[in-house]
Amino acid sequence: MTNSAVAVAVDGLRVIRGGREVLRSVSFDVPRGSVTGLLGPSGCGKTTLMRAIVGVQIVAGGTVTVLGQPAGDPLLRDKIGYATQNAAVYADLTVTECLTYFASVLRVDDPAADARRVIADVDLTDHAGKLVGNLSGGQRGRASLAVALLGTPELLVLDEPTVGLDPVLRDDLWTLFHRIAERGTTLLVSSHVMDEAARCDRLLLMREGVLLADDTPEGLRAHTEQSDLEQAFLRLVRESEAAA
Numbered sequence: 023m024t025n026s027a028v029a030v031a032v033d034g035l036r037v038i039r040g041g042r043e044v045l046r047s048v049s050f051d052v053p054r055g056s057v058t059g060l061l062g063p064s065g066c067g068k069t070t071l072m073r074a075i076v077g078v079q080i081v082a083g084g085t086v087t088v089l090g091q092p093a094g095d096p097l098l099r100d101k102i103g104y105a106t107q108n109a110a111v112y113a114d115l116t117v118t119e120c121l122t123y124f125a126s127v128l129r130v131d132d133p134a135a136d137a138r139r140v141i142a143d144v145d146l147t148d149h150a151g152k153l154v155g156n157l158s159g160g161q162r163g164r165a166s167l168a169v170a171l172l173g174t175p176e177l178l179v180l181d182e183p184t185v186g187l188d189p190v191l192r193d194d195l196w197t198l199f200h201r202i203a204e205r206g207t208t209l210l211v212s213s214h215v216m217d218e219a220a221r222c223d224r225l226l227l228m229r230e231g232v233l234l235a236d237d238t239p240e241g242l243r244a245h246t247e248q249s250d251l252e253q254a255f256l257r258l259v260r261e262s263e264a265a266a
């Protein structure tokens with residue numbers, strides 16, 4: 023892959039948290055304009071890896087290059103949208119007020135219009151006038167996701183954006199992710215639900231701080247001779263255990 027075709031390049035990344043090595047020499051490239059899924063069981067290091075990519079994680083070794091700059095570089099500030107697992111929206115503002123406020127902070131051209139666009143993207147138009155504090159957990163999560171969509175980020179890093187959502191909303195969000203990618207934005211989306219793996223262009227499968235696979239869903243099925251991606255993941259786990 024040429025440098026311009028790579029949105030995120032991670033090379034030999036090591037991270038220590040709580041005295042434990044939670045990322046162990048992780049290396050991969052994320053192609054621009056793709057939807058890349060970061061999948062693995064709870065605690066395997068997905069959030070830590072995303073934190074390293076957005077530049078808020080102290081690293082013990084290796085390099086992380088984002089859109090051609092070292093992760094955390096101030097030049098990247100308005101080029102990355104990051105939605106954490108914790109809702110980052112104000113309970114005492116309405117959805118519209120909150121999104122318009124963040125759009126103003128980001129200095130987008132028309133904050134009110136951009137707020138309306140992202141509220142529609144996450145299917146909250148009917149709740150736009152409600153106080154964030156009165157939303158359900160899933161609705162609050164989507165309001166938080168909408169913050170990451172404001173402006174024109176080149177890279178979206180979304181930490182478990184579909185957790186707790188019903189299947190219809192989850193399906194709508196995956197359709198939205200692909201629509202955003204078609205405009206040239208790169209998405210890195212974490213999940214611990216393997217049935218979401220099939221919705222990704224590429225998959226990064228992690229376990230206990232180690233990258234087990236960096237492949238397309240089809241490539242993974244072919245390599246493991248499993249049509250079901252959950253079974254494919256289990257096969258990789260067994261292979262890595264046997265190798266160890």
Ligand SMILES: Nc1ncnc2c1ncn2[C@@H]1O[C@H](COP(=O)(O)OP(=O)(O)OP(=O)(O)O)[C@@H](O)[C@H]1O
Pocket residue numbers: 039040044062063064065066067068069070071214
């Ligand atoms: N603040 C912290 N201090 C010490 N250890 C931490 C801290 N945060 C996470 N860890 C440890 O780092 C490892 C990776 O955690 P991380 O949150 O990256 O996993 P994850 O794959 O995102 O999990 P989940 O799917 O449950 O969100 C875990 O073993 C976790 O216990």
